Amino acid sequence: MKAIKLLVDYSIMDSLASKPQVYADAILPFLLPALRLAIGTFMSDLVANIQQILERSLSAESIKWRIEALRTGRPFSEIAVLHSLIYRVEQVLLINHQSGLLLDHVEIPDTVIADADLISGMLTAITDFIQDTFQIQNTTSSGTMQYGQQLIWIERGRNVTIAAIVRGQPSPQLRELLQNALKQVESRKMPLQEGFATEYLKPCLAAAYQPKEQKSNYWRNIAIGIVAAVLLCPVLLLAIHVRSLLLLKRYESLLKTIPGIVVTRSELGSGHFNFYGFMDRYTLDPRVELQKADLDPKEATLDLKPFVSEDSSILERRLRVVLAVPQSIEFHLKNGILHLTGSAPLSWMNSNRDRLTLMSGVIPFDMSELKDTEYLKIRDIKEKIERQTFPFQPGVTMYEFTRNLKELNRLSKLTQRDWTLLIQGQRANEVARTLEKLGIPSRKIRTARPGSAGEDGRAVHFQVTVFDSRRKGHRAS
């Protein structure tokens, strides 16, 4: 038989080595469904786990548990398990109640476990103390110790004690489990090797969990929505606040660029921005300037007290308004000195020099480059007159040049023909006056221009006629 078995074994091995494909084809129909099932189970478990993790990580309960995990320094998974527990036996100890020495013990993995040797000793000491103090005689009994959430159920046999360290409130069935284990341990001879009672103690590591509440998605989504809103609300408020601060900064920057405005403080009001500071009365209208920069002036409340700005542009505007500075004057601030250039009447210069000193404040000014307007006009007229030819004869008449500017101005605008007319007219008048001086009444003298025929720009004719009343129609020219 052995010989045949050996032969078959070698034949299969040889065949497998030479033609593995044949065997693969043979077992594949059985293997594939099994593989498919295994992969399917693995995938569905994975999806279920992910779903559970998502549910747990988004619920208010889980947030509470995470805070507790942070506070206690225990893993989140342990906290989550503890909260969904009805009870859980974490350790089961088998103790020699004669010496208090630990005989065997079992515990659940991944949890905070107390030192079993120390527990067994102290439990024995406490039990001994209680038994001695209260004169408890029976050696076999059940007991319970509780401190906070920690509960110890004790089953005391003839020679050994089983202690179960429990978290939560165990069901009475646990007592049965402990008693069964105790019975089984005591029914056999006490061996010395370690772990002899493990098989009896392990069933005592029982646990019961709270049934999972089937909450509808609707309420869960509502809860998630509320949590999200609560979490997002501060972020949103912060974003709005930051935006308002940036806008406030923009308003303030623009106001600070307007000459004659000083912003000392700005703050966010309820729905608008408040600005405090000073404003010169001759500055540009800040509301117009804000509008030009696409900012809504209605959003800004300006509390600007009046003050006097020394900004050059404001100073110029103030001087122009208050001193009625002619447009012919220009202002230039150079090296801290206000230079006045252009021209102005001498009378204006004389009358406003002191006021200018007063109004320009601490800024010195220079009027040396300012020209007298009247002087310029006289110079201009003089030049024009000098360019003119005056066709009058010396000794016949004398034209009185006057300093009267209006007259000079009028004269400067006369043409050659006008001049000839003027002078010939004066000559005719002079003849008439001479005749009057000779005794001829003025009513008998008439000066007239007979006509323009034969005249040119340089020759104009006037006629002086004397009428004789005695001889009608007699006249002398």
Add this chain to the structure above:
Amino acid sequence: MLRKKLILLGAPAVGKTSLIARWVKGIFSEKYIATIGVKIEKKILPIDPEALMLQIWDLQGGSEIKGPFQAYIRGAEGCLFVADGTRPETLQYVLRLRGQILGELGDIPFVLALNKSDVAEDWKFSSGEIGIMEKENWAVFKTSAKSGDGVEVAFLALSKRMLQK
């Protein structure tokens, strides 16, 4: 792993708790806190071929072996008696206890730790007296929980005797 129970007995304030703290945790505190009832510590000795776990019962000093203390010493396989070298009456107490332990637990291994050797100049024992005790089958060790001198030696000697028993 072998598990054995060891008890420490002696008069109050001889340094039982301090000796355990020195051997188990390697620490010493000048602060005196009286032990009420019993305190339990453990020490694992990596001895070939099997490690030894000593469950050390630190009993309240000066207690008579009756009532709960009778239960506390039950099952002990070794005893460390502790006396204060500066107080001869503590040794007398140990001698009296020795008799009681013999009656309760039989001839279990024991050693005597004459503690506070760091102040040996204040000791009231003569080397002659110690010699007499040694002749009467007492294993005597001069120890100091403060400096650690002799502590390890005393505990290891007792452990060795417990294993040999």
